[in-house]
Amino acid sequence: MTLRVNDLKVYYQTLRGDVHALDGVTFDLADGEIMGLAGESGCGKTTLGKSLIRLDSRMRHIGGTIELDGKDVPIADEKAMVPLRYHEISLIPQYAMSALNPTRKIGRMINDLLRARGVRPADIADELKRRLELVGLDTDVLDRFPIELSGGMKQRVVMVMSTLLNPSLLIADEVTSALDVSTQRAVAESLVEFRDREYIKSMVFVTHDISLVYQMADTIMVMYAGHIVEKASASTIVNAPRHPYTQMLISALPEVGSTTEQGRLEGIPGTPPGLLNPPTGCRFKDRCPLAFAKCAERPPLVEIEPGHWAACWKTG
Amino acid sequence: MLELSHVHKVYRVGAFGGGRLRAVRDVSLKVESGEVVSLIGESGSGKSTLGKMVLGLFKPTSGVISFDGTDITTIRGHAARKAYYRRVQGVFQDPFSSFNPIFKADRVFEMIRSSYFPGTSDADWRERVLKAVGTVRLDPENVLGKYPHQLSGGQLQRLLIARALLLDVDLLVADEVISMLDASTRIDVLNLLADLKERGMAILFVTHDLSLGNYVSDRSVILRKGAIAEMGPTARVFENPLHPYSRHLLSCVPQLHRTWAEVDAEMKANPPEDIDLPVAPDEESAPLLEAEKGHFVGIDQG
């Protein structure tokens, strides 16, 4: 078991009170697993991704534990986390293209980063070149400034950079959302390749695009309003989802080839609840057609069949 | 109704405006009344520039954009522009940027009123607003009198569509209107556009997402680097893409029930026939070739 997250709670502190962005999240990630983390904006997926590596100043660890390869990840302890980053856990941020310092050449930036992590750049130079070639970049990008690269190229540079020390866990946060479809495919396929070559052991791929994550992930975990609603293999989530939210979400997605003449798709009425004072019980109950009295209690995430977890009283 | 003929847009870039950036290259297309036309393209394809030129926010470098026979690039003066916007309106990509954050969201309706219906009585206007808000399936209680940040992106986009309804425009330019919305609400906005089409409104639907492009549209235009790569009835373009670029795009779109590997395998099993693409005689023009009735392919840009 690579990653084990147990009842993790992370809140945002605001002037108006705590935002319960992540409210009791429990899941496991196996060796070699690529997990797609899907959900709508504000569901807590980005917060979960960040919580696994670095809490920013407004995020507060309320409870729960994270274990990576059997060792505790002390997420609330900024100092203790430093040696873990890059070596054990690495992140490709959402706006990786703006994460690069515009005044430094790529190569110098990578060297600085390695030195800061206690690694001699010379030891790893060959590997760096090999990996750049693997993602389809010329090694002369090292002598270029970020501004000379396209968005897709920058994204791939950041990808190589953040996996150079073979971290156990990689968190990719919406890494393809800003890219064009053709680049998107190339980047997604390189990420899978990284896993296949064991540069990384496992990956959490945060995205809002279920059809994209279906292309590359082994499992998909769907979040809603700070809770996990369902986790199962990618094909199960897409073809046989059990949680009403997942079902409605999947059926709301237009596909290449679907038209209004063939029958209209339906959205989900209503909006997600605010997380400043979240409702008790199942957070989807106000929009759920199946809701009944029991939904006032929070449904636990249970394994309804091997490898398929859902948090709904109706599926249990 | 709307006709673009050999429209070009060239930007001056770089220090002293020495460089040239060709954003739109020799685009000719038509939108008939009551028709939805999708402009599909990746970033840098010129799709948004085209939309903004139709809205008169940018001027084309050359070419004619005519609306019911009038060349809109020759519109001068405030009154004439106002008359044009009485019939043509736009909805933009970012709902949160479409509303001035310091005012209430329904101020967009008041602006329409003060510009176009100054004589309407309060009661009469309120009734019209309620009707338009109802048509876009919003609960007036929930949206009127609220500030933009209190509403969701989907609600804001629907308010903007309601705004166009108040004017009862003939043509709506919808520029990436759903790309910032969540999956569970974007389909509602798409359905709403289909409703508008049934009411006889023509829509120019600008999008980067192929799967959305064909859900509502009658005809699709695939743009690449400012020029038309392929144009035709939506069903034909998606079932039988002729331009290599269109095929490539379709093979890269993540689909919900087919993986990329399956799509690739299918392509390999039934390789599509290559057709001869038209050749551009110079750097500026981009001729189209009618491969089958109403289905055009454009130049190959490598």
Next chain:
Amino acid sequence: MSEIAGAPGTADAAGGPEPTTERKTSEVLHFAVRNPKLLIGLGIVLSLLLLGIIGPLFIEHGPNEYVGPKSQPPSGEYWLGTTSFGQDIWAQFVFGLRATFLIGVFGGGVAFVIGTTVGFVAGYKGGIVDEILNMLTNVVLVLPALVVLIVITAYLEVRGVFIQGVFIGLTSWPWAARAVRSQALSLSTRDYVDLARLSGRRTWRIITTEIAPNMSSYLVMSFILLFGGSILIAAGLDFIGLGPTNGVSLGLMLESAMKWSSLYLGMWWWFIPPGLGITAIVGSLYILNVGLDEVFNPKLREL
């Protein structure tokens, strides 16, 4: 669609229905009352302003009248002492404060109006209008303003506070224009500005109702800086003898103090009050400005 990195998106989405103006105002106030720079700056400026407004009301004689014994150090009767001619320095000081604030209002006001108008029009219109206005701005910017002012004021026979303010304003607007232009340029690409155009709004209404309110904090800060700048320029002009004729100002006080050798005579009470006054006003205006910046700009807020 994509989640905003960090909390604001989450926090805003989570925000229940409550009026935003209230929220925004209270948020600004929350930080304002906790910002020592803002409070100190504002406190000093306001008390000096109050002194300039109220002080002269309690003085029966004119500031330049010869009322008392000559060269008196501060005493119970003459709080700040007298000049070598027997003028009451306290009276000169409070009248001078008033004049100094007036010059700030006139000079800063004129520069603000010209600068923001040029900036807004250039930023919003863009293209050739922008280029022409930008050129004009740059020309005025490189003019040696003080030299021009000296030449102009030297030719004027009667100089009042008002005229002086106007001329200072006419030469000090360019940087405000540049600052406003760059803001207006970025704001005018927002979709709601396009939407206002599509609603048949005229240019000036778009500028005044869509763009300007969204940079109000920026405008306030520009005005404060122009205000302080005008006071400094005026003090400089006064000091070299080109101040208001027959008037009184802190700069003029300094000038006469120097002219009549107060420094050599050890009459510190003559030159310290006006010098300190100018320093206090301008200095606290800048502190106030930094404080405002921290209040309005969330990135600079010290929690």
